[in-house]
Amino acid sequence: MMRMRLPCLGRGSSVGGVSAAAAAAAVLRLRPGPSHTLAAWRLHSWVPAAADSRLAEITSAEDVPVPLCRRPPVHEEALAALMDWRAAVLQRIEAVGDAFESADGGPGRALLQREVTWALDDAVSAYRDARDGPWRPCNWQQLEAEVRTAQARRRQSGGGTAGAAPAPEDGWQVQLRAPVAELRALWQRRLEERVPFQYLLHAAHWREFVLSVGPGVLVPRPETEGMIEMAAAALDAAPALADAPWADLGTGSGALAVGLATLLARRRRGRWTQRQAGAAAPAGSSEQTEPAVWAVDLSPVAAAYAAANAAACAPPGAVRVVRGSWWAPLAHLRGRLGGVLTNPPYIPRAEMGALQQEVGAHEPHGALDGGPGPGLDSLEVICDGAGDMLVDGGYIAIETAGGEQAHRVRQLLDASGVFERAAVVDDCFGVGRFVEAFRRPR
């Protein structure tokens, strides 16, 4: 019987690779189990896991919430209020201990404590040590260091006696991107309802980007970052693929589309510079006449988040978000795609009940549920259509549950006779998770 190893999501990772911090964070991971018969394709109906009235409000990029770290710092409060809240929430985390972890593989005490620090880092923008003094820009960890230094200085100079400077926790003020009352309410939801940390701050740190996320859109996982490295390696082997449009199928927050568009922009710049030095533009080159990346999703909420994140993080005009099922909205690109990256729903339906609460109760089931049996519903449709859509030599990389499922997908590509060099590629945790292949010449 397969069982889900459930995600305690980490705080971003390194540019151009997967950091130790990201690798240390547990991620959505499926242990390989017994194989099942292949299931017929079923179009996912869009059913969010938990009814959330805010879902109905997200219909376009303008509705997408701004990540906490990009909100304006318009709140001024006493440092004492912030420190009281922090002490109270750390006390509650002590009381929770490792209960979530033992119940369903959820976040342990240490991760919950780190989340409080990350939230404070995002919330704090400046401090001042006197009511009419200048604001000094800082994040929480810098402020904490200042507070410790001031406290030590005060102790040495007989602090507490008449005429001494007030203690930081008495006299200092902080400039915040969210009021303390909001942080208090968010953490109540974190610990009582187990809402994913990233949903509370509307921020997922993924590669060098801060992406907005919220109910209705999957929080991008650190291991998915590896697909951008895979695309970079494919472009190293076949640089001309950078001139053709690419696709991200099941874009969700738009993470892969944004990462890919940034990569393609760099590669195209390099190639155009070379061409200006004399070489001709390749036939069929899309140059700047169309987006570098087509980002597809069935979910209107995901499409809105992807559009907002592309506008905030990708080169201007480089990503076009289209709604529809897998290849359907890309019919006009038949035989023209240089590559496709995709992280479709792949969890076998029978395993959906074993998800950790942050995922099962809050993340959209339409992003996770791979259908009955081995969870191959989406994977099969994508593999079936890829040969028609790619240029000769075009590249495909697919995220899977890993193990047995990855080998099934590689077999699908091999058996089609359309692909060559199909291989299973390890993720940053050493799990054989991704499958890649190149389209054979027609």
Ligand SMILES: C[S@@+](CC[C@H](N)C(=O)[O-])C[C@H]1O[C@@H](n2cnc3c(N)ncnc32)[C@H](O)[C@@H]1O
């Ligand atoms: C596992 S999530 C991946 C999201 C994002 N690419 C990432 O890596 O974080 C799968 C995505 O596929 C989308 N999806 C599900 N069925 C789809 C379909 N038939 N056509 C297009 N997208 C679909 C979901 O809405 C979801 O955003």
